[in-house]
Every structure is written in C-alpha cells, then in structure tokens.
Amino acid sequence: MENWEDDDQSPVVTNMTLVEESHGKGGGGGFGTPGGNRGRGFRGQGGGFKSFSSGHDENRNEEVDGSSSWNGGGFSGSGSRGFKSDFGSRGGRGARGGRGAFRKDDDDEGRRRFGGGGGYRGRDEEVFSKGSQENGDGKDDGRTAGPKVNYIPPPPPEEENSVFAHYATGINFDKYDDILVDVSGTNPPRAIMTFEEAQLCETLNRNVAKSGYEKPTPVQKHGIPIISAGRDLMACAQTGSGKTAAFLLPILQHLMSDGAAASKFSEVQEPEVIIVAPTRELINQIYLEARKFAYGTCVRPVVVYGGTSTGYAIREVLKGCNVLCGTPGRLLDIIGRGKVGLSKVRFLVLDEADRMLDMGFEPDMRKLVNSPGMPPKEERQTLMFSATYPEDIQRLAANFLKVDYLFLAVGVVGGACSDIEQVIIQVTQYSKREKLLELLKTTGTERTMVFVETKRSADFIATFLCQEKVSTTSIHGDREQREREKALSDFRTGQCPVLVATSVAARGLDIEHVQHVVNFDLPKEIDEYVHRIGRTGRCGNTGRAVSFFDPEPDTPLARSLVKVLSGAQQEVPSWLEEIAFSAHGTTGFNPRGKLFASTDTRRGESFLKNQTPQPAAEADDDDWE
Numbered sequence: 001m002e003n004w005e006d007d008d009q010s011p012v013v014t015n016m017t018l019v020e021e022s023h024g025k026g027g028g029g030g031f032g033t034p035g036g037n038r039g040r041g042f043r044g045q046g047g048g049f050k051s052f053s054s055g056h057d058e059n060r061n062e063e064v065d066g067s068s069s070w071n072g073g074g075f076s077g078s079g080s081r082g083f084k085s086d087f088g089s090r091g092g093r094g095a096r097g098g099r100g101a102f103r104k105d106d107d108d109e110g111r112r113r114f115g116g117g118g119g120y121r122g123r124d125e126e127v128f129s130k131g132s133q134e135n136g137d138g139k140d141d142g143r144t145a146g147p148k149v150n151y152i153p154p155p156p157p158e159e160e161n162s163v164f165a166h167y168a169t170g171i172n173f174d175k176y177d178d179i180l181v182d183v184s185g186t187n188p189p190r191a192i193m194t195f196e197e198a199q200l201c202e203t204l205n206r207n208v209a210k211s212g213y214e215k216p217t218p219v220q221k222h223g224i225p226i227i228s229a230g231r232d233l234m235a236c237a238q239t240g241s242g243k244t245a246a247f248l249l250p251i252l253q254h255l256m257s258d259g260a261a262a263s264k265f266s267e268v269q270e271p272e273v274i275i276v277a278p279t280r281e282l283i284n285q286i287y288l289e290a291r292k293f294a295y296g297t298c299v300r301p302v303v304v305y306g307g308t309s310t311g312y313a314i315r316e317v318l319k320g321c322n323v324l325c326g327t328p329g330r331l332l333d334i335i336g337r338g339k340v341g342l343s344k345v346r347f348l349v350l351d352e353a354d355r356m357l358d359m360g361f362e363p364d365m366r367k368l369v370n371s372p373g374m375p376p377k378e379e380r381q382t383l384m385f386s387a388t389y390p391e392d393i394q395r396l397a398a399n400f401l402k403v404d405y406l407f408l409a410v411g412v413v414g415g416a417c418s419d420i421e422q423v424i425i426q427v428t429q430y431s432k433r434e435k436l437l438e439l440l441k442t443t444g445t446e447r448t449m450v451f452v453e454t455k456r457s458a459d460f461i462a463t464f465l466c467q468e469k470v471s472t473t474s475i476h477g478d479r480e481q482r483e484r485e486k487a488l489s490d491f492r493t494g495q496c497p498v499l500v501a502t503s504v505a506a507r508g509l510d511i512e513h514v515q516h517v518v519n520f521d522l523p524k525e526i527d528e529y530v531h532r533i534g535r536t537g538r539c540g541n542t543g544r545a546v547s548f549f550d551p552e553p554d555t556p557l558a559r560s561l562v563k564v565l566s567g568a569q570q571e572v573p574s575w576l577e578e579i580a581f582s583a584h585g586t587t588g589f590n591p592r593g594k595l596f597a598s599t600d601t602r603r604g605e606s607f608l609k610n611q612t613p614q615p616a617a618e619a620d621d622d623d624w625e
C-alpha cells in the first residue's frame, strides 16, 4: 500500500490538552479593533466560550460539535479555546518566517513537500499541540511529521434538482447591460449577446438553461468569445456578476468539441484543465459549478483542498480527472506525489487572480507553472479572474500570460457593485458590540455575514451573539474543515442566520439570501473591503453593507473608502471625507474625480492609482487555503 493510503489509516489518537482560556498573547484579549489592543479585550460574559476541537477522530468531532453548542442551536464550536486536541489540524504556532505576513493558507501539505512557506499561522494563533511535530525551522514535513487529517467531505448531491439548484437573478440584473465595458489588447473577438451565439453543444446549452441562465452577463458576453478564440485573458468584473461561468462554459465547450477523453481510472491522471482558488470553500464551490455545467457529459471535474484526507483526494483524482480544481498547497502536493501529470493541460485558471499572485500565493503559482510537464504559457491558455487588480499585481500577472493577452474590465476595476447599499458608521472600539446587536435586531432572521479581523475576534463575537440569543456560527482558519463546512451549511440553510467570519470567507462565496454584510472590523486593504461586501448584492439582487469605522485603526483606509463609495454612487459621510482629506493633505485628493480611468496597466493608469499603499497585511490573521 502506498504512503498516501497509509495516511488515512493511522490509528485514531486523541490526546487532549487543556488550554487556558486566557492563554496566548495579551491575555484574553483580541476582541475589538484589528491591529492591536489585544491586552484589553473582552472575555465573554459568561466566563468565555469553551470549545472542543479534535482534528483526528471524525466521530469525536461530531460529538464535539454537538456538545459545544450554545443556547440550543447557537454557536457550534470554535476551535480556538478550551480543549484542543493534540491533533487539531492547526496545531502549533508555526514559524512566522518564510512567506511572512501575507501567507494566508493553511493547507500545509504542498508547502511541506515543496519546502515552501514557513507556516504562517496568524498572530493570534495559539500553541496547543504537542502532536504537531515541527522541525527546526518551523515547517512541517508533510510525509513524516504532523497530524494526519482524515476528514472526508460528504459527497456532493447527485439528484438533478440539487445539482442545478440556483437562486433567482435580482431586479437589477438587466442593469448589467449598462455597465461600461473595456477590452484592451489587440484584435479582441466580438462580444456575444446571447448564449446561443456562444455555440455551446447541446448538453451544455441544456445545463445552462437548467441553471436558470437566460442571458449572459457582461463578463460572460465578452469573456466567453475571448476564451473560445484561444486568447489569454485577465478579466475584472464586479463581485457576483458571473465570472465563474464566464470561464467554465468556454472551457467545457472546448473539451467537448475537442473530444476530451472520457475519464477513467488510471494511476496517473492528466487533466486538461487546472483551476486554482485561494480558499477551500471557494474552490469547492467552483468545482460544484463545473460539475453542474458538465452534468451528463464525459467530462469529470475533481476537487482537492486542504483540511481533508489526502488519500481520499488522491482516490478521487485517480478515478478520472479532466478538470482539476484545487487550492495551491494541496494541488502542488498531489502533483508532487506523481499522481497528476501536467503535459495535457490546455487551460490554467486563476480565480481571485490578484490574491493568487500576491506575496502569499505567488511562489506557489510559480511552482505550479514551472512544475515538470506543465506546458509553457505559449502552449496553454491562462485565464485570470477577479473583481480587483492592484496595478503591481497586474504587472506581475502579465508574466504568466501570453504577450497578446486581452484585458477585460467590466465597470470600474476594483470598484464595488452598486447594487450594494454601503453605510459607514463611525464608532469607537468599545461601542462596536452594542452597535452590532442593534443592527442585528433590525435585520431579524435575514442572513448576515459579520467580518472581523482575527480568528479570536470571530470566536468572541460569535460567542457574544449566541449569549444574546442570536443564532450564530463562525468560519475561520482555526476551525477544523468539518466545522468550517458545517458552519457554511448552517448559514446557507438559515439554521444560523448570522455567520461571523474572517477574511477566509471574503472572496468568491456565493450564498443565497445574504442581505447584509457587516464589517465589524474594517480590513486593512480596500480590495478586501470590496470582496467582503460583495457577498451580498449578487446577480442583480440588492444588498446592504454596514461598516464600523474606528478612526484609530481605520484612518489609513479612509481615502480609498471614499473613492469606492463615490464610485458606486453611494453617500459619503462628511466626517469620512474630512478624515480622508486631513489624513492625506490637500493635494491630489479628489474623491469625486474621474473614476473610470484606463484600467489596463499596459495603458499606464488605473483606478485608485493615487491611493496610499496600505500597510502589508500583517494584521490579516487567517489561514486561507
């Protein structure tokens, strides 16, 4: 039996270690503003929430989930305090070297194997684990050390109705047609106006119809023919405007018309398509979309991501794999084990491309494109999608693309979706909790995502809300994958209408009925803000985002915030304008100035060009992948 098979068969060990509730930096702090104040935090009214987390024994995990509920159906465990198993998946503080502050992923396998990162775990990560065997420089070695994860995610639904379940487009769907579109680069193909013009094969057309798609969104109108014409693409379109189908449909059409080999078992799989995304939940969502559009065809998508059993992932891949969706670490791991050959790769897709190319993931992307067998960029099609593209990342991205790639901008690059009503409330650190409660009283059972800066804050706020009888769950990088998926599912079904999340849930997640986003803590970077609020107001539906602005930590964001608000035709509070103005002096600040500048860096100018560089995301404190 091979090593990876053994991975799953290790005896269950549950070596529980009691962890003091107020351990870690700054005592029981961490509630409140990003970037500090950990010493004067909130400890929870009832003496703090205790949770249990065991990363190794699935059954135990289940018991644990049950036993850690609050207030009958409230907060379902958090995994950062209380008892923590030696085999909790995030055992050990990990070194903070290596990738440094931008490292976001928690999928160690690839990193260990490839000697990458250095295991940044976020600054309020706590040391629990005797079982996490670090080597001298803080890295785990994937094969020989560290806990084995044996979580096998539940199989996706098989019935057609569930596969094609979708939510309705909103009243503003037709307004997409009015959005300014800019395609730059040589000889762009003509846009299509209807799905018929996309000339998809019959099965794909049927699947598009069953998905409830009647007409393409702008990114689809332009993106589909560009990809079908064999061009490389860097596409920027606002959150919730259908970027996933914009790349999946032409890719699947290509595989169908090219007679992709029906997937079948083989010891080495050679996928034609590789799709990468920064978080586990997002890549799983993309996989489900691929599976939906490929329904009834011979094309087999497979997903691999951290926090789940590697053996299971490999078995799934070996059953047959045309489209391999993965988070970078796990993908590199499986490639490194020789289970996936890259020589047949025709398409490489980077979703949330700006994140995939920032300092955290860029080395992995380089490893991926330089992996043995990967066709050079001239011989594959590379496609990048996001709602935001900082200029420096655009320039970097160009290295991965053919020289004649096309740049597609739908609306303002980096702009927020105007279907989201954005409200900014000035607060102090200590008034945030009361404000949040007030807000949630008005939203009732409507689904609300509350973003906080740190994993510890996520636990505190979720606990606090549960104590206040608001059914809440949480998602962050310290939770077991099983717990993360359960949290998302409880939120999706409405069992817990409030989801407290770190940035791990900021990008890409497409959840029906999310009417509100609350930025309990504002992020350090404006792009992050745009993605977070984009969890509401999707696909022509309207939504509302309320952000708590505490001048102390948030002033550096003021200027970009004003620009994003005015760019999306939102009211800008005068106090915010004043803060933005005084923070940056009087020159060069024209919040109401021209926003839709040229967006392709090859033309030399772009939106938010004058924004002050934000500090590196040191305060970001989550594990992503």
Ligand SMILES: Nc1ncnc2c1ncn2[C@@H]1O[C@H](COP(=O)(O)OP(=O)(O)OP(=O)(O)O)[C@@H](O)[C@H]1O
Pocket: 166, 167, 169, 212, 213, 214, 215, 216, 217, 220, 237, 238, 239, 240, 241, 242, 243, 244, 245, 386, 387, 507, 508, 509, 510, 534, 538, 539
């Ligand atoms: N043409 C269409 N008609 C109807 N619904 C659509 C269409 N295209 C996409 N959708 C739906 O719109 C929702 C948002 O799509 P998607 O998740 O691809 O957005 P996105 O642009 O990738 O967002 P984000 O930037 O947040 O990742 C999904 O539920 C998707 O099924």
